[in-house]
Amino acid sequence: MNDVLTRVMRSWGYTWAGDLPPDLVCELDVLDRLLRAPPQEAGALAQHFVRPDLMLDLRDGVNEIAARRAIHDRNRNALETTQRLWTEQTNGASPSGLLPALQAMGVPDPDLWHRVILEHDKADSNQREAALWCIEQPACDRASIARYMADLVTSGRLVRAAQCGDIALLDRLRAVIEAVNDGKYPQAEIALSPRDAVAGEDQQFSMALAQLADLTGEARWPAPVGLFTDYPGRAPYPRDNWCLCSGALIAEPRAQDYFPDVPRAP
Structure with a gap:
């Protein structure tokens, strides 16, 4: 944003705002307010200019550049952190499991x-805990959350949690659904295969929520809004150098798996 404002000032013949x-x-x-405003406010602010359409196009372009830069920085941080973990591991550090390894990164890696x-492995409690932790992260992709929630129903795990009185798990799952409905998972980059893999799961999920309410005797949970839809997006970037069983890295991270435009080594 600041770069845009600086260029505008220079086009007016000024280099410092104080002048x-x-x-x-x-x-x-x-x-400045137009560039930062949410869509519902940007239209009104654009009317202060002679060509509102051009100002809105400028805003869209700036936001697109900012979004691309944010994704680039996120992927760079994930690569650099994974390289650090690989170096530590090759120097003798031993992973203590998948979840501790994920937490040790300290930066998002939605892929x-x-x-x-x-x-x-849904039969492995450690891996189940790691997967649950992943969907709780604000930077988790909506496609990932949708797939997890759909699997909760098809596997019967949601209902079993109620039958077993696993209140801690139920509380965490409800918190995720509420976060979805509150718009706290804005990222939607990754595609599902097929893209409509979870589309139409609303009815099954609704039936599971009704069953859950009967089992717990509590008020019915809100259903996740807009979660079970198509996810076209991009293909997920490879992360096959991770062992999900141990949490260990089995190969050095490859730059092209974080930046697809980087040529692959022959």
Whole structure:
């Protein structure tokens, strides 16, 4: 955002905001607010300019660049952290399990979490705990959460948790559903295969929630809104250098798995 404002000032012949006359200060302030405003406010702010359409196009372009940069920085951080863990492991550090390894990263890696969620061994309590932890992370992709929630019903795990009185698990699952409905999982990059793998699961999930309410005697949970839909997106980036059983890295991370535009080694 600041780069855009600086370029606008330079186009006016100024290099420092303190030199701007009052009318241009106001115009720059409105532009700044326009670039940062949510969509419902941006349209009204754009009307302060001669060409509102151009200002909205500028806002869209700036936001797209910012989003791409955020994704680039996230993937770079994930790569650098995984490289650090690989170095520590090759120097003798032993992983203490999948969940501690994921937590030790300290930075988001939605593609790794996606693999854990889709491929974890549901008979392994440690891997189940790791998958649950993944869907609780705010940067988890909505496709990953949708797949996890759909599997809860098809596997019968949601109902079994109620039958066994696993209140701790139920509380965590309900918190995730509430977070979905509160818009706390904005990321939707990753595709499911097929893209409609969970589309239409609303009815099955609704039936499971009704059964859950009967078993617990508590008020029925809210259903996740807009979760069971198509997920076209992009293919998940490979994270096959992780062992889901031990949490160990079995190969050094590859830059092309974090930045697909990087040429693969021959």
